[in-house]
Amino acid sequence: MMFHLQSYLVQEDLSLKEYGEQKIGIYIGILIMFLMTVLIMIVGIESFQRVGEIAISDKNLGEIFIKAFGKYAKYIFGMGILSFAIITLALIPLAATLAICDAFALENGFEKSCKEAPLFYIIFTFILVISGVFVLLSKNSLVNLVILAQALASMIVPVILIYMIIITNNSEIMGKEVNKPIQNIVVWFTVISIVVFFIALIIYKIMAMF
Numbered sequence: 001m002m003f004h005l006q007s008y009l010v011q012e013d014l015s016l017k018e019y020g021e022q023k024i025g026i027y028i029g030i031l032i033m034f035l036m037t038v039l040i041m042i043v044g045i046e047s048f049q050r051v052g053e054i055a056i057s058d059k060n061l062g063e064i065f066i067k068a069f070g071k072y073a074k075y076i077f078g079m080g081i082l083s084f085a086i087i088t089l090a091l092i093p094l095a096a097t098l099a100i101c102d103a104f105a106l107e108n109g110f111e112k113s114c115k116e117a118p119l120f121y122i123i124f125t126f127i128l129v130i131s132g133v134f135v136l137l138s139k140n141s142l143v144n145l146v147i148l149a150q151a152l153a154s155m156i157v158p159v160i161l162i163y164m165i166i167i168t169n170n171s172e173i174m175g176k177e178v179n180k181p182i183q184n185i186v187v188w189f190t191v192i193s194i195v196v197f198f199i200a201l202i203i204y205k206i207m208a209m210f
Contacts, residue, residue: 019177093131097124154198161191 047068065073100123101108107117114121138145165187168179179187 089128093124093127096127151198151201154194154201158191158194161187161194165191 047064050068065077097120098108100106101117101120106119108120109117112120135142135145165179165184167173169184171178
């Protein structure tokens, strides 16, 4: 998401006034995502409290919600999974493609034709195909794949955030838009929290093996 946002802001060539407006939009988006995360956690906790201890797999997630909230829960669950899948299908490969293209100074963006940005479309298609083949051919539970992806992301995100902190605190780069103390506190809290949760996940996985 960060790569996608960064590429969008660069391509739009925003003024400082528009940059401030974008920040407000980002803050609102973060708040909405935070509320959604809290609601997901509440629903998950309530579901397992009602159903009891049960092994989780991609095959029985729907059954868990039906037992917890009734027969209509499967429709809500299905709509949620479909929405999440569509967003993920569009956003994750696009963000990865934009990051690669920006790193190597390649033309990118769907507003450009295949002739103008051929490598962008090739990389985007390649990531889509490889991801789909990996998921379809994998014998592991999709739940475990999701957890693995999140664990790998938690290793990479703190490094990216630290680089972002360094850049956003450099007045030569950011000018008047350099980070405020409260922004640094929030970002450092986020970095430390991600690292702590990642370590906790590793410890939990190790303990589960014995």
